[in-house]
């Protein structure tokens with residue numbers, strides 16, 4: 001009987017444990033992707049980008065003599081239909097660790113096992129499964145550094161090779177077509193503009209990793225905070241759809257480090273922040289919605305407001321923040337330092353609830369990751385584990401002096417220039433967001449000093465129980 005492999009955020013054939021286990025059995029394989037309610041609920045940009053990943057992956061499978069069967073609906077019902085149609089008695093998948101996916105997968109596993117199906121999940125989306133790392137008293141890590149120290153010397157299994165072919169079933173079941181799903185329908189910005197910045201599929205992801213190892217890893221520690229330099233790997237986009245495994249990145253960076261690449265250890269440490277995000281979300285499933293520190297439930301966050309709308313549009317009058325927000329809108333991504341600056345400005349100077357920012361990032365980021373985004377927002381806002389303290393408020397102006405001294409980053413995303421490479425940027429932005437000599441740059445939404453003071457007062461009020 002055939003084996004069904006249910007693909008989700010693991011759109012690759014190399015280093016794929018579930019796929020390798022299925023191949024070992026010698027049985028026919030039916031690869032399946034289901035557009036389920038979790039996918040339907042994704043923000044505009046990640047949903048669109050996910051669709052491109054699926055399209056690309058279907059071609060990869062076709063080159064192996066196989067097919068990706070597409071279905072839409074509740075996974076348990078869809079898998080049951082497929083089992084009935086194909087005679088499959090086994091379903092494998094790669095484990096996911098975010099709260100919604102865990103709830104979904106529990107229902108599927110219990111339902112299939114109840115039907116007598118061999119339903120198995122396998123590792124692959126993280127290096128260290130959340131439950132495999134514990135502190136001395138058996139609990140989870142509430143601070144990053146001891147988490148890192150616990151995992152850094154661990155043995156990580158070798159990567160698995162990509163198969164050359166996949167054994168097909170005697171007959172293929174029916175499949176939807178991707179165009180039926182219209183995954184790009186919510187893209188308000190021009191998908192053709194964001195397309196210039198994406199890197200889809202595992203071959204491209206591997207090339208991206210190789211380029212980073214060849215050109216940038218040596219200077220990573222020194223250069224990674226400068227948003228106008230191509231000094232980070234940009235692999236978050238591929239990691240989130242599983243187009244590359246964290247294990248492939250880990251081993252490659254380890255080898256580079258042993259050959260003397262200066263930034264190697266620092267890079268691995270950043271990669272492990274992603275692991276830590278899943279560790280936190282697994283142990284605190286409400287990470288994306290609730291303040292991890294419950295005392296923050298009494299903080300006077302402002303709900304969505306006019307200044308938050310200026311923030312989304314890159315019109316706050318703070319050039320570092322506005323450039324960051326436009327980078328996000330146009331390219332579908334944002335440099336890590338700029339994420340911190342933009343998030344700090346929203347939650348501190350504008351005192352807006354971090355969940356307002358979480359939602360905009362979830363709508364715009366092509367590397368949106370349920371755990372990393374939630375952890376990032378709680379970290380900046382001050383209400384998360386190992387968070388940056390609330391009273392440490394990023395000053396966008398001094399950050400600009402430090403990390404964008406020549407203003408190249410700000411110019412790149414703010415100026416309405418007529419040069420060809422700028423035109424694509426500005427084609428993506430609604431006309432009312434343009435900054436030109438005739439529409440002068442907006443006055444700041446709030447002075448940095450006033451915003452800082454109001455934030456600190458609100459923090460003092462929370463601490464004083466007012």
Ligand code: FAD
Pocket residue numbers: 224232233234235236237239240267270271272273274275277334335336337339340343361365367368369370372373374376377380
């Ligand atoms: P590199 O510097 O090359 O790092 C390598 C890999 O390490 C990254 O690809 C990523 O997987 C991981 N990593 C690095 N820094 C972090 C971090 N702080 N937290 C978690 N993992 C990290 N990252 C996402 O992948 N998706 C998100 O939705 C997301 N939202 C964020 C929201 C906020 C408010 C903040 C402050 C950070 C967020 N991050 C998110 C983390 C980080 O900004 C990105 O992972 C990073 O910018 C990706 O660029 P890169 O691949 O070039 O990273």
